[in-house]
Amino acid sequence: SAVISQKPSRDICQRGTSLTIQCQVDSQVTMMFWYRQQPGQSLTLIATANQGSEATYESGFVIDKFPISRPNLTFSTLTVSNLSPEDSSIYLCSISGGPGTQYFGPGTRLLVL
Amino acid sequence: AQKVTQAQTEISVVEKEDVTLDCVYETRDTTYYLFWYKQPPSGELVFLIRRNSFDEQNEISGRYSWNFQKSTSSFNFTITASQVVDSAVYFCALSGIETSGSRLTFGEGTQLTVNP
Numbered sequence: 309s310a311v312i313s314q315k316p317s318r319d320i321c322q323r324g325t326s327l328t329i330q331c332q333v334d335s336q337v338t339m340m341f342w343y344r345q346q347p348g349q350s351l352t353l354i355a356t357a358n359q360g361s362e363a364t365y366e367s368g369f370v371i372d373k374f375p376i377s378r379p380n381l382t383f384s385t386l387t388v389s390n391l392s393p394e395d396s397s398i399y400l401c402s403i404s405g406g407p408g409t410q411y412f413g414p415g416t417r418l419l420v421l
Numbered sequence: 422a423q424k425v426t427q428a429q430t431e432i433s434v435v436e437k438e439d440v441t442l443d444c445v446y447e448t449r450d451t452t453y454y455l456f457w458y459k460q461p462p463s464g465e466l467v468f469l470i471r472r473n474s475f476d477e478q479n480e481i482s483g484r485y486s487w488n489f490q491k492s493t494s495s496f497n498f499t500i501t502a503s504q505v506v507d508s509a510v511y512f513c514a515l516s517g518i519e520t521s522g523s524r525l526t527f528g529e530g531t532q533l534t535v536n537p
Contacts, residue, residue: 353524414463415465
């Protein structure tokens with residue numbers, strides 16, 4: 309399966325600032341996904357990012373708060389804007405690896421003070 | 422709408438015990454996939470297995486086995502002779518192809534602790 313990397317692996321940010329998370333894949337993929345995992349919780353899909361089109365956001369997530377870029381078939385970024393402590397989570401990107409299957413990056417741990 | 426329920430929030434066993442993690446799902450799709458993922462303390466999500474809705478054969482991979490029963494909408498995961506390295510959070514997930522494409526719905530996860 310493809311190798312997925314994320315940067316940064318972890319960060320501590322001040323409230324009101326923004327953090328941009330990068331997701332890099334070692335092969336071309338059509339669909340990439342961004343998830344949030346709040347402490348002690350399950351994963352929640354933020355948005356689906358296809359190259360060449362606007363990201364599709366899930367209910368409860370908006371582009372102003374979570375802008376996503378997908379400039380090519382191997383790369384995507386997720387920005388978490390205007391940070392608050394409630395944004396402290398693990399953010400994971402994933403790629404489609406066959407019907408219904410997704411493979412995940414190592415995640416980015418964000419702590420907002 | 423899709424739903425995955427993992428009723429066991431936490432399980433604690435002693436090494437070498439067998440342990441079964443339960444997963445019950447809901448979907449209106451006739452074609453769907455079920456998954457188990459492992460999340461060790463490091464945080465990454467490790468893919469363990471995928472099962473499609475037309476294949477009810479049980480699967481065994483080393484100490485891991487999976488029991489898929491459509492009649493009860495369950496996809497349970499058994500670890501035989503558990504080891505300390507099995508300690509992790511385990512997530513069951515569902516993808517209904519007709520209504521959700523490749524979007525995954527996750528259960529709440531089961532924290533498994535294997536004590537030496």
